[in-house]
Amino acid sequence: MAAEMIVDIAKTFPGRQPITASLKVALDPSTVLILFGPSGSGKTTILRCLAGLERPERGVIRCVSHTWLDTGRGICLPPQARRIGYLPQEYALFPTYSVSGNIGYGLSGLSSEERRRRVAEVVTLFRLEGLEHARPGELSGGQQQRVALARAVARRPQLLLLDEPLSALDLPTRATLRAELRTMLRRLAIPAIVVTHDWEEALTLGDQMAVVSNGCVRQVGPPQKVFSRPQNAEVARIVGIETVVQGRIIESCHGLATVDVGSAKLTALANDESGSDVFVCIRAEDVTLEMEGMGVTSARNRLAGQVRDVTSLGAVVRVGIDCGFLLSAMVTRSALDELHLAPGTPVVAAVKAGAVHVVPRRDHA
């Protein structure tokens, strides 16, 4: 039987929208499930229910063969009994303990010899050598994040729960640590559930993604699929990225990269090495449509293709274009009429290099 996690819970707070989450995901080692949604959507509450820090009024949580919560049978395991590694927002390191004190904090059941060995092992794994005796207040944001993750991992939990693991960091650090976190999660081989509102984080880290809004899980699936094929308008609005396709960087110099996507080539602003697999993400608003043979523009990417479908969204229209890959564009109704766009019409889609977002793809080693 495949290891899986079953969640079906309802939690209400006075004066707020009730949270109802229902999902079922396979939990293989190194699977990362993303809980994605805008702030206030209830994703943190769902994570806290999984950690046992909130008690849903009714519902069931099953992790592999353990029942953590079953209100019908009166079961609600406390956080201590769930064997989880929980990384709260802002990390919550213990100020009265050193780095190694923090990491060894949850290991009091082990002999002191075994505990020292385990702390040393995790310190090496997270490259914290030399900081063992430092206090949390003396560490940089990135170091604090590593210590908190090391502390969560030291007990060898069966599931990691990470709440916005990168949001407490400044932007440049965040980009570096995103890749680092991906490598680390893969190496740990512990399934993880990661809460985020950052779509780049979702694409970089996630194998599966659940979109949460207004307290409900709206769609579950592989991130690329959820981004490029949202089930309904609500999910589309939340994810905001209409085109997500796989590509490979074939050339990269001076911050400009050429990406092979389907049968097309795109120029993007990116520093990734050539040869690396990436997701190429383009917002539909950033795509301009023009007729064949019109003048020269500054847009680096001019892709000739054919209109595949036209979907009306009120004042604007979403146009699907087949140009070596499927690209979504958002244009106004008047532009549609002017260009006489209909399925089959040849058209040129122009995208500026800066609007082509390149996100390193999580490789499944």
Place this chain on the structure above:
Amino acid sequence: MNWLAIGVTLKLAALTSLILVVVGLPIAYWLTFSRRRWKFLVESVVALPLVLPPTVLGFYILVAIGPHSPFGRFYSDVVGHPLPFTFEGLLLASILYSLPFAVQPFATAFDQVDRRLIEASWTLGVSRLQTFVRLIIPLSTAGVVTGVVLSFAHTLGEFGVVLMVGGNIEGVTRTVSIDIYDEVQSLNYAAAAKTALFLLMVSYAVLLLVYAMNRKVWTVWPQK
């Protein structure tokens, strides 16, 4: 100076604050973290000695431990003598009288501990009791010390409750404040002045300790 009275007083104050640590920490923990709706009832009871005249409190304690109450009868059956006008009776009264002086600083300190730290401790498999001992108390040292010292200082100076419950027995329940009162009553101002000065100095020294401790603790842990 009446060294006997000073000895009784210091012994009473030390034992009172020691017992209040044992009794006050769990009460403060419960008051801080319980989600019961009737919590405020207990909170008010704990705070009562702050506003009640010591004679009123002393009167009720005297009645409660006296030979006509079930508790008083039980005590004298077990121990062999009644509780009022003994050192033990006085100790019990002091504990109740100084309860808010210990519990309130403890509870304030616990309340300032970041909940996320406590939750992080729980998710690391550490029980509530262990979390209390290993995380909450070390993070509340300043408040715990304040509570201990305040209840010590408060017991040093108590008068009304001692008079009601302890009486005035030389070497057993005669404390410094009662001794001063006695000396003044017999117009022995010089002796009263000496003992009063002694009490003033001890109290001041004790408060110096509290404020110095608090400073030190806060400069070591400014992150909060």
